Amino acid sequence: MITGLNHLASGKIRDLYAVGGDLLLVASDRISAYDYVLESEIPDKGRILTQLSMWWFGQLADLVPNHVLTADVDEFPAELAPYKDELRGRAMLCRRLAMVPVECVARGYLTGSGLAEYEKNGTANGVPLPAGLVDGSRLDRPIFTPAMKAEVGAHDENVTFEEMAERTGDPELAARLKDLTLAVYSRARDIAEGRGILLADTKFEFGRLPGGTLVLADEVLTPDSSRFWPADQWHPGRAQPSFDKQYVRDWLTSPASGWDPRSDTPPPALPEEVVQATRARYVEAYERLTGVKFV
Numbered sequence: 113m114i115t116g117l118n119h120l121a122s123g124k125i126r127d128l129y130a131v132g133g134d135l136l137l138v139a140s141d142r143i144s145a146y147d148y149v150l151e152s153e154i155p156d157k158g159r160i161l162t163q164l165s166m167w168w169f170g171q172l173a174d175l176v177p178n179h180v181l182t183a184d185v186d187e188f189p190a191e192l193a194p195y196k197d198e199l200r201g202r203a204m205l206c207r208r209l210a211m212v213p214v215e216c217v218a219r220g221y222l223t224g225s226g227l228a229e230y231e232k233n234g235t236a237n238g239v240p241l242p243a244g245l246v247d248g249s250r251l252d253r254p255i256f257t258p259a260m261k262a263e264v265g266a267h268d269e270n271v272t273f274e275e276m277a278e279r280t281g282d283p284e285l286a287a288r289l290k291d292l293t294l295a296v297y298s299r300a301r302d303i304a305e306g307r308g309i310l311l312a313d314t315k316f317e318f319g320r321l322p323g324g325t326l327v328l329a330d331e332v333l334t335p336d337s338s339r340f341w342p343a344d345q346w347h348p349g350r351a352q353p354s355f356d357k358q359y360v361r362d363w364l365t366s367p368a369s370g371w372d373p374r375s376d377t378p379p380p381a382l383p384e385e386v387v388q389a390t391r392a393r394y395v396e397a398y399e400r401l402t403g404v405k406f407v
């Protein structure tokens with residue numbers, strides 16, 4: 113948290129501030145696992161994921177406009193000058209939008225909450241899926257599985273497309289969000305797969321400019337807003353290893369940590385080697401996707 117700025121909201125990892133009529137979205141180095149925000153931070157994680165978002169926004173600009181004005185601290189308003197060093201590389205100055213209150217989720221692979229519903233009744237957000245799918249199955253076509261934003265600390269609530277159309281009161285907008293979400297996900301999935309990373313699913317947020325234009329908001333296509341899987345370790349039928357968080361998960365569930373995920377106690381701090389190995393995975397994901405060396 114940056115005291116001295118007009119704080120609006122905080123998620124597990126990021127903080128949102130009002131700066132004049134715009135917004136500042138700041139990514140911390142925090143990391144979450146098993147629904148806990150860990151006490152250990154991953155150095156540069158916020159900078160790596162912000163730079164990755166910016167790269168994706170560039171890759172997607174022909175499909176959809178985005179809310180970012182700049183991520184260059186030297187272009188930030190003068191009132192932010194005292195925070196330059198703290199913000200460098202990890203903050204996006206964004207246009208303030210009228211946010212659509214829907215988490216626009218696209219899934220190209222079945223896992224997590226999508227798999228849970230499927231195992232119960234063969235559907236995902238009410239849409240029937242083929243029989244015989246297992247954890248990690250690649251879907252013939254990506255599916256749109258919207259969720260209504262939950263209160264801090266709770267999981268978002270998956271809703272059917274019809275429920276979403278009803279709750280937003282705008283069926284035409286719901287249809288556009290679905291089409292846009294699937295088109296953007298498909299483009300990103302193809303780009304990532306070409307670089308050995310499976311983008312299993314992702315969550316977009318959209319908002320509208322005063323004139324009504326629909327704009328891609330929030331962060332996009334980071335390992336925090338998406339499931340990144342290493343393509344060479346993909347084996348449907350079991351939980352896939354996370355590209356970025358597997359070292360953390362493995363250590364936390366190993367005897368070495370002395371922690372039990374089923375207990376209601378917060379996880380212990382991570383050993384330095386797990387922190388550094390995890391940082392290296394974020395750097396690797398960034399460099400493989402963008403082709404740019406992280407500095």
Ligand SMILES: CCOC(=O)Cn1cc(-c2ncnc(N)c2C#N)cn1
Pocket residue numbers: 121122123126127128135137179206207208209210211319329330331
């Ligand atoms: C840090 C935790 O909260 C969020 O990032 C989610 N959120 C985004 C907004 C938002 N509101 C207006 N305009 C925008 N451009 C945005 C964006 N992005 C509000 N909450």
